[in-house]
Amino acid sequence: MNQRVVVDPITRIEGHLRIEAETEGGIITQASSSGTMVRGIEIILRGRDPRDAWAFAQRICGVCTLVHGIASVRAVENALNYPIPPNAQLIRNLMIAAQYVHDHVMHFYHLHALDWVDVVSALKADPKATSELAQSISNYSKSSPGYFADMQKKLKDFVEGGQLGIFTNGYWGHPAYKLPPEANLMAVAHYLEALSWQREVAKLHAIFGGKNPHPNFLVGGVPCAISVHPDHPGRGKGPHFRGGAGATAVDLTGLQKVKDIIGQMRDFVDQVYVPDTLAIASFYKDWTQYGEGVGNFMTFGDFPANGMDDPSSFMIPSGVILNRDLSTIHELDMNAADQIQEYVAHSWYDYSVGKEQGLHPYDGETNLNYTGPKPPYEHLDVDQSYSWLKSPRWKGKPMEVGPLARVLMLHARGHEQTQELVGMTLRTLDIPVQGLFSTLGRTAARTLETKIIVDAMSGWYNQLIANIKAGDLRTFNETLWEPSSWPQQAKGVGYMEAPRGALGHWIVIKDGKIDNYQAVVPSTWNAGPRDPQGQDGPYEAALKGQPLHDPKQPIEILRTIHSFDPCIACAVHVTDPEGEELVKVKVR
């Protein structure tokens, strides 16, 4: 029996996403992914001061709140050949890394976990057995029976209160939930722990960027002047000067706080996040069979040790892997007109060169042209345009970007810690290496790269402190600040590895103003619609061949989609090939 399923909205993601999928005999045969919200930020950016662009671009997303800011300042710096001081690079690395750790942990516990963890089942757990389970996998201190009993009581109070709030209408009791009650209770406890932990670690951004979400950045460096004052250590008095007594947030107290936060991050990743991932994964090994995607992986690279002009110094290397072939890494050129292109064959945009042709972002166009049904509507015509996302391709091929791509790239390039961690994971879970190309592999890769990145943070921190000790307080390069010092025309690309994957901003500057601005974001690579050749985007490809137990409770779809950590506004439809609507999941 063919079914068309509509899931709208998909929650626990950033923004608004829509996917169309067809099922046959409980298996998804085709899916279509659609972004249903657009703001036209690229249009808004035109004609503005390139130095302001980061703030606009940053508002593309408030979850991965830092990445577009970084990509934007890097784009301007690339266009202007604008070097930044070593301290600024270290601070940016620390901020990007903190974003990873913060974002991945929050994704795992607050956005993804409820796909695997049955909150209601946790009520049935035995706190003592939960404590034993917890202690068997980690030496995390909060693991006493009393702690879990308290947690359970809190949960019970909440459920008995009759108002489930955000847990209302969850798919509790669905057969796809396989964790024993004790594992569920442990996960729910860590859900709450992570909520207060993330509050603390977000402070790293506040120290360097003034606030989180949306910390501040600066073309030419970082805005946070270092105010280190040996005679006047911070005392943590009063609600105002808790951060220290220095003139700016980056003083002795602030730097000490950064060090403490890095420690807190590492402890949580080591003692909670990694063990939980492995423990939960061990119950869902069947999910190594689904959700593979397109089999092509791409990274842009990040964490420079030597400036963005020296990709060989990046901790995460760049490259392209085709058809799962880890033995051949294809080199990537961000500026080559024939490599990265965006297509709009199935997107609500027009190109001046026609809808079939791809455009490199330097020549990119953002001409909104909605041709979909007038809201309120039941479904989209997926043969025509059906998304506000474009379809980016590398040499015409769809690419998956994100943690899995990065871990594979690190692995393929011989990164020792990665190889060790991947090996350990495969051994622990007793799964073959092919198991990585899956929903579960993607989720595990996210955990593993968090570990790799959090471990690298101390190095950057120590180097920053060493520089300061040596008297180098420079955080900003003034030389090219004034637009009068710029060439009349310039273009550049700023790229980075966002937690969700490779991110690039392409900018064309003319007479000191933005002439064109194009952001190709990870979720566009992953969630974009089909291209003119009919090739699926990664989401679409990943859903293909996946089971769907109950179209009314599409938890399987959520698992795979969430494993990509979407960062857009989305919704899901599943339609049959004849277009006859058999099941209307979203009833209005």
Add this chain to the structure above:
Amino acid sequence: MSASLEKGLNALREVMDAPIASFFSSCVHCGMCADACLFYTETGDAKYTPIYKLEPLRRVWQQEYTLTGRLSRMLGLSKPVSDADLRNWSELVYDSCTLCGRCSMVCPVGNDITYMVRKLREGMSAAGHAPEGVIGATKRTIELGSPMGVKLPALQAQIRGQEAETGLSIPIDVQGADYMALLSSMEIINFPEYLGALARIFHQAGVSWTLSSEAFEATNSGIQIGASDIAREIVGRIVTAAEKLQVKHVISPECGHAFTALRWEGPNLIGRPYPFKVVHILELLDELRTSGRLQTVGKEDAPLTFHDPCQIVRRGGVVRQPRALLGEVASDFREMSDPGVWNWCCGGGGGVSANERAEHLRLTAFKRKKSQLDELGVHTMVTACANCRIVLEEGLEHYNMNVKVVGLTELVAEHLVEQEAGK
């Protein structure tokens, strides 16, 4: 529009220049020029504020030489200057202004108001709004050769008198003399001793000099009335005579505006530089003093003061010389308040003394001088301008003041060494 008005306005259009434009552009109506003008200070009447006296000129400038003024006039927002306006302003421009130049010294933005009043008089006179008394003087100058109607026989009579007095001959029409001396009518009529003094001094100093029978009158009513065409004719007589006698210098007498007319305006009026130099008598005396050719003996013991004639001092630049000369002949010289370039006018310069209708105003203005003298308490006032001398004497008499006015040149002559020896 009457022909005379048009002629007057045309004259104003003609005189308009960059300085005037800059002056009017700069005026902030602060009123500080009023406090510098004795007609205002002594009457307290705001209409005597110097810059206000220039309204007709300002309006012509604004309406005819600025874009906004032209536009507003086209749009009928401003009215052109009328004959009645000029008539009304006649008193302000002639009666209450001696061209003394004091306001030009205090203006914070640097407006040379005097320069502009002089220009405005061109239009006023051309439009027929000059005062009768001044017109009369001008007429006599042109027709008779001197504003007071003094003719050559009168001069010759005075020459004879002074030759007898001094025992020296007074040269006339001597070709090739170094200096050609000029006199003012007032000196000829009222102060002939000036001529004697010249003879004695030049005799002692051995100066080669002469008078001219064709041009002995230095005063120039054309300047006072503000008619350049007439002033040019008067100056021309002197230039012709000096060139004829081929003198090297022409000596301006003590008379103030004569010096201005001859020294500063003359070349501009005739349109070429002179082939001779013009010196004021005080300049010459001081030069003789410094070169040792002027020997004096004895000094006046009585306290005395000096009244700076505006045109010689403030507008003429002869500031230092009178004091140097006084130092030779007076032991108790006392400066009045506001001395030198800051002096207060006698009240009769710039044609005011010839303007009968201004007599009352002039005497009112004299209170300034009166209070200066009262303050100082001296009974002798030296000056170096025949016109000042007349006006001062009239004023002193009007206010019953016991002050004697003495010409500086005569005073110097009285103390000549030779004269002492001759007696």
Add this chain to the structure above:
Amino acid sequence: MSSLKDIGVHVVHVGGNGNARAVLREVENLLQKLVEKGEESSIDLSGLPLSAEDYDLLEETLGEGEVVAEVHSLGPTRIHETGVPGVWWVTHYNDEDEVLAEFIEVAWCPEILLAPEDDVKDGLEALRARLFELKQESNHG
């Protein structure tokens, strides 16, 4: 990292912004009110942009007094009397020892130290119950 303290970089001292003086004057007024009319009052320090120097000045001027107290409820509340009797420094912390709110209270005794009447009544009930139990126990014994 102890080495942080060794950082040999000198940055000029940042000045206070003078709000401490205003607070001190307000304290003086409030204290006078307390003395004359017996009115108690307090100042919320979080609404004011006080620099570290301002805190220094406030603390130096008010000094340390004789009474120190700590209340444990919803995280600690630390109270000390300043060197000016009647002027109390009250700081509320949460469980993570972060400052929730901070007040200067001008009162005979800070309000939070006084036992609430209802709590006292409840306590009386509880004590009576306990005594009754004891009596029962001794009767049985």
Add this chain to the structure above:
Amino acid sequence: MADETLLEILKRRGISRRGFLKFCAATTSLLALPPSMAVAVADSLGRLKRPAVIWLSFQECTGCTESLTRAHSPSIESLIFDAISLDYHHTLQAASGHAAEEAREHSMKADWGKYLLIVDGSIPLKDGGAYSTIAGISNLQMLQEAAAGAAAIVAIGTCAAFGGLPHAQPNPTGAVAVSDIIKDKPIINVPGCPPVPAVMVGVLAHYLTFGSLPDLDDLGRPRAFYGESIHDRCYRRPFYDQGKFAKTFDDAGARDGWCLFELGCKGPTTHNACATTKWNGGTSWPVQSGHGCIGCSEPDFWDAGGFYKALSTPVDSVTGAAAAAVAVGAAAGVAIGIANRQRKAQARAEHQTVTIEDLEK
């Protein structure tokens, strides 16, 4: 249980009245009320019930939600969350699609007229609202339906309050603020990009505590938090007054915490609580971390002339206009100059010698 009051919840958790008093004191401080209001707060909180809250996300970036999760003063925040029932919230809720929408509809029906509606993100009106849909429904329609049953609406973030980034020039999607659409419900604007967590919590606390709207300014912002400008509450303000300004982002002045006005700080025209509440549990705030305020709680701050241009400087370059003006002025000057010279020359040509007769008219 739903009718349980806050005081009862606290007592059930073994917290004394002293604790409640402290909670009230902290709440009073959080609400930026005078300390003397603590009694009123205690009285209100003692009677507090748990209302339902529906949170709709439109054209947004989720930064506002993220900001809310950073709300510190956790004991207060957690109590507040215990004190409300967050029935619909995309980013946090477990259910998706149909189940999620059902939860929203159920909550609306159950608490019709009583629930608090929170909105983040702007609402696109162009092209029938096609630029943002949820479940195929335009944001406009969803807002209108949800607003009809709300007791009050809180527009969280500058997008919901004033249109925000989507509304920035040239506003490609026709984005507007909540208050542009809903006219018949009380609306509290809590702008900021994102808003300060403590402010969001404080505004919610005020509404929940007193069951009424706080005192609002003419832009619908609670005066308690938006009543003063960043500049007036800034710890760097004394440097402004002393004329000490950082000239670049890492000169000695910048390290000494001198005023950032020259570097484009919009503190003087921005009303928000950052300078007093600070961010992330009082860790820092933009100015303390060296970047000028970008004015994110003000309407149209995106179009306010550039983040690095000092407030007193021109938004656009005037060089072109200035050069043109000088050129036109010079041309007009030359023209009038020529006309003036002609007039003077004419006057000279028409000069008739003034004679004695002329004087007498």
Add this chain to the structure above:
Amino acid sequence: MSAMELLLWARGPGLGIAVAIFLFGMTLRLFEIYSLGRKTDLAAPRSPTPGSGWRTVFSRSLPYQGTWHRSGLTVITGFVFHIGLFIVLLFLLPHIKLIHSLTGLSWPALPTSLVDLVTVLTLIALLVVLVHRLMDPVKRLLSGFGDYLAWAVTFLPLLTGYMAYHHLLLDYTLLLALHILSAELLLVVFPFTKLTHTFTLFIARWYNGDIAARKGVAS
């Protein structure tokens, strides 16, 4: 139009228009003045002359002693408000930033509190000047609409600036917008009123000094 929109207009198109009108007007005025020309003086100048016109350009900034006595109030209030305007205009940081962005020139600012004090003194001086203009017969006679307009457009930027800084009566943003607009009004009115003296007084003084110096008088 909201306060912010007004402010943006004032900082954007408004400023452009005002600066353009100002520059147009002033260029026009200077051409108007200089195009009138001046006859060469044929009279031999007294030599040596006591300086030239340049001397007077500076010396006229200080009044003669007698002027102090006679026009004391005018002199003192004039000094106070001119120096005050000069300080406020040129030494308040926001103004320096504006000048910098318009001309590329910059210099250190004075403490804002000092400028604030100067503003008060200047405002007081301007009020005294106004009252004096209304009371004094001479000034009243000389004054027309242009004089009061010039006074108002000078007074308003100071007043609005002061009010903005102290948040008096209106919201800061609105006051700032009004302040900038009032300054723009000043620029617009400038070339067509006596305010031109700011520039032309240098020309006037130079001519005055030149005329006097040729005669041997330091004026």
